[in-house]
Amino acid sequence: MNCFVRHCHVIAREDVNIFVTVNVAGSSMTGLVLKKCLHLAVSEICEIVRQEVERKRGGEKEKGAFAARDVIGNIPWPFRRPVFLFVKWWIFDMGLSFPFLKIPPDPFGSIMLTNIWTFGLQIGMVALFLMGKLPAVITIGKIEKKPVVVNDQVVIRDMLPLTGTFDHRIVDGYQAGVLARGTVRRLQDPEALDRPNPPTES
Numbered sequence: 679m680n681c682f683v684r685h686c687h688v689i690a691r692e693d694v695n696i697f698v699t700v701n702v703a704g705s706s707m708t709g710l711v712l713k714k715c716l717h718l719a720v721s722e723i724c725e726i727v728r729q730e731v732e733r734k735r736g737g738e739k740e741k742g743a744f745a746a747r748d749v750i751g752n753i754p755w756p757f758r759r760p761v762f763l764f765v766k767w768w769i770f771d772m773g774l775s776f777p778f779l780k781i782p783p784d785p786f787g788s789i790m791l792t793n794i795w796t797f798g799l800q801i802g803m804v805a806l807f808l809m810g811k812l813p814a815v816i817t818i819g820k821i822e823k824k825p826v827v828v829n830d831q832v833v834i835r836d837m838l839p840l841t842g843t844f845d846h847r848i849v850d851g852y853q854a855g856v857l858a859r860g861t862v863r864r865l866q867d868p869e870a871l872d873r874p875n876p877p878t879e880s
Contacts, residue, residue: 679857680788682811683847684773695787697812698727701796702735708744710734711787720871743785746776766809786810795820801839813848814857817841838865 681690694716699709710730715723740748746765753761765781768774773783790812794802801819806812819839826835840861844854864870 679813679849679853681848682784682813683845684771684811688848691784691788693788695784697786697790697810699790699792700731700734701793708734708740709786711785741780743779743781746779746781749779770809770811784811786812789813790815791818792816793818801841803841804843806843806845808845813845815843817843 680694681688683689693714696712696715697709698712699707702708710727712718712723712726718726739745750758750762750765765776765779769776769781769783769785775781775783786807790807790810792804792815794804794817799819800822802817804815804817806815817840819841821836821838823834824837825832826837827833828835842854842857
């Protein structure tokens, strides 16, 4: 799943990098990329996210692809689309860096996480960000108390809605099921979040 499609070929990524969206000003969105997450404990990832979000919400100047968004947005509209398509072709289709805009060849990582609960939404399905070569987008909804059955008894539990959108050229139903079961198992056993991943899961 840690791969992308380029010119009808599936290309494996070397590292697991995760793109996390950030709501910085109520209606303004940006994001951050967590590097080499496979080698980090969940507690380390949480601390990195906390620090990066604080910096972005504190007004830190955008870098890389996020800064380029503003640069391209300032181009007069008759020329904006051709420039955008050229940048997309150069970076995402050809896999080359763009020194002028300081954009690396794979700026968005392996998967996107977006938390729509910051907008008061409980559940939602988002479109794939195909330009970013992301094979999946996981949406985190609003935690709410719900009645569930546990040992034949109806009890109240905090429920976290998660939805996923997948690139079917890379991910099929079996692989999505493996991801879903693994996610549920780890959320039900928080200590497992800091244990190494097994080679395969079923």
